[in-house]
Amino acid sequence: MPLFRKKPVVIEAEQYKEYGKLVPGMCNSQACFIKVSNVPHVHTIHNNQIVLLEIGDWIIPESDGEHYYPIKNIEIDRLYDRVPKICPACGCGAPEPMHPGFLCLTCIRNP
Numbered sequence: 001m002p003l004f005r006k007k008p009v010v011i012e013a014e015q016y017k018e019y020g021k022l023v024p025g026m027c028n029s030q031a032c033f034i035k036v037s038n039v040p041h042v043h044t045i046h047n048n049q050i051v052l053l054e055i056g057d058w059i060i061p062e063s064d065g066e067h068y069y070p071i072k073n074i075e076i077d078r079l080y081d082r083v084p085k086i087c088p089a090c091g092c093g094a095p096e097p098m099h100p101g102f103l104c105l106t107c108i109r110n111p
């Protein structure tokens with residue numbers, strides 16, 4: 001069999017933490033809610049297949065920007081390295097995840 005190594009790509013993943021709370025990547029279609037009786041899910045790149053979410057799962061975007069797949073919380077640190085986000089004002093690596101373009105807590109407090 002040929003051998004492959006996954007290319008290093010930085011992704012933004014969101015954790016599904018709470019039932020009823022919509023997370024980026026989670027399907028929000030009314031048509032689907034009827035089909036899978038309102039069970040939280042994502043659509044994968046494999047034939048748009050529905051994968052049900054459980055609390056704690058991380059939702060990972062596919063490179064097509066349309067599809068997602070879930071990863072168990074116990075798997076995320078085994079499969080991925082955490083990448084610190086860099087504050088655009090001071091250049092520090094923020095310990096807490098921030099939204100893109102947001103400042104670190106120090107820069108927010110001392111503008």
Ligand SMILES: [Zn+2]
Pocket residue numbers: 027028029032033041042043050
């Ligand atoms: Zn759906």
Ligand SMILES: [Zn+2]
Pocket residue numbers: 087088089090091092103104105106107108
């Ligand atoms: Zn800063």
